[in-house]
Amino acid sequence: MKLRTQKITALMAAAVLGISAFGSVPVTAAESTETADIGEAMAVDGDAVSSDLVAGTFKPSDVTCKAQDSYEYPFLGLKLSLSKELLKQIKDQSIAMLTTEDLENQTNAVTYAYVSWSKMTEEQKNAEIQKMGTGYDDWVASLDRIGTIGVYDEASQKKLDEITGCTEHKELGSSSDGKYKYYLSTNKDADEKLTKELGKIKTDITEMAPYQNISVFDQPQDTSVNPEDVKSVGKFETTGIDGKTYTEKVFSDYDLTLVNVFTTWCSPCVKEIPELQELYKEMKDKGVGVAGVVLDTTDEKGNQDEEAVKKAGILQEKTKAKYPFLIPDTTMMNGRLQGISAFPETFFVDKDGNIVGDTYTGSHTLDEWKEIVEKELKNVSK
Known part of the structure; x- marks a missing residue:
């Protein structure tokens, strides 16, 4: 099984400098989402990128869920509406609201997932911990758990005390297929006023949306258009991380451009x-270009995320990448960028803007990319 908690959000956000208010865990990295790999993965090109980008501290209270009118989790078939008092304490950060999910590796089906509420002291609220190491685990463990609301498969239902860190459990309902049950779990030793506030949470159980291999706390993505059916990047105008304007003509200088x-x-x-970058350096004279597209620099509505843009700029500087890092345009490159949920994903574009060759998911070594590019270049030359 692979356990994914708010810890992953916190550490991945911190790993590239700057913390923003994340409410759940991120989309899947194609090769690894394990936090233990972050330090190794950030140490790139023989430079101490890991020390530049991962060293230092952050406030875990900054990455707890934020107060909002309601919380809807379609993959769990769950919608929550919290009491005014509970929302007030979340906003005041006297209560920490976190999310945890566990997925079955073989099927990528959820085994359990829950939202938790814990008391947070002023000291815990203001605590700063190292971005790497066990600091975040220790911080979470130090919180006084009030209770949880979650969904559990048959095996998980037998271990509710262990999974939730709670002692009392009230069944709220079942999924339509009978595979999952929903529980409100509380601690008998928790503040009685706070456990009563959890009891006031309005819980709506709905049909579970088909899982899409992203966080179960994320919103489903539009899959009506298969990005691999898109044959051209079309006409677009966008901005690069460097502030320059780029159009589809960015591909016209090369016979083949690798789009990462x-x-x-x-x-x-x-x-x-x-x-x-090394691939670009070695093969640009052979007519091969490279372009990066930083997908998290805009949201699903096309609004630019300045914090992500800043992080991307730091990455481009620290990794010494000379090829352009593009912010997605409003057309999402004619729809080609829509629905991508595993990263990195790479495809190829010819000088006329046509999408050619195969799509490659996951990261590769320089030698592997050379072999792939040579193959794709031969196909373009035919």
């Missing part, structure tokens, strides 16, 4: 950037 779609929090993506 990545995110700032994805450790395999970061590790791969120096390999792609």
Whole structure:
């Protein structure tokens, strides 16, 4: 099984400098989402990138879930509406709201997932911990758990005390297929007023949306368009991380351009950037270009995320990448960038903007990329 908690969000966000208010864990990195690999993955090109980008401290209270009118988790078939008092304490950061999920490796089906609420003292609220190491685990363990609301498969239902860190459990309902049950779990020794506030949470159980291999706390993505069916990047105008304007003509200078779609929090993506820079350096005279697309620099509505743009700029500087890092345009490159949920993903574009060759998921070494590019270049030359 692979356990993914808010810890992954916190550390991945911290690993590339700057913390923002994440409410759940991120989308899947194609090769690894394990936090233990982050330090190794960030150490790239023989430079101490890991010390530049991962060293230092952050406040774990900054990456707890934020107060909002309601919380809807379609993959769990769950919608929560919290009491005014509970929302007030979350906003005041006297209560920490976190998310935890566990997925079955073989099927990528959720085994359990829950939202937890814990008391947070002023000391815990203001605590700063190392971005790497066990500091975050220790911080979470130090919180006084009030309770959880979650969904559990049959095996997990037998271990509710262990999984939730709670002692009392109230069944709230079942999924329509009968595979999962929903529970409100509380601690008998917790503040009685706070456990009563958890009891006031309005819980709506709905049909579970088909899982899409992303965090179960994320929103489903539009899969009506298969990005691999898109045959051209079309016409676009966008901005690069360097502030320059780029259009589809960015591809016209090369017979073939490798387009690497990545995110700032994805450790395999970061590790791969120096390999792609070396590939670009060695093969640009052969008519091969490289372009990066930093997908998390805009949200699903096309709004630019300035914090992610800043992180991408730091990555480009630290990894010494000379090829452009592009912010997605409003057309998402004619729809080609839509629906990508595993990173990095790489495809190829010819000088006329046509999408050619195969799509490659996951990071690769320089030698592997050379072999792939030579193959794709021969196909373009035919």
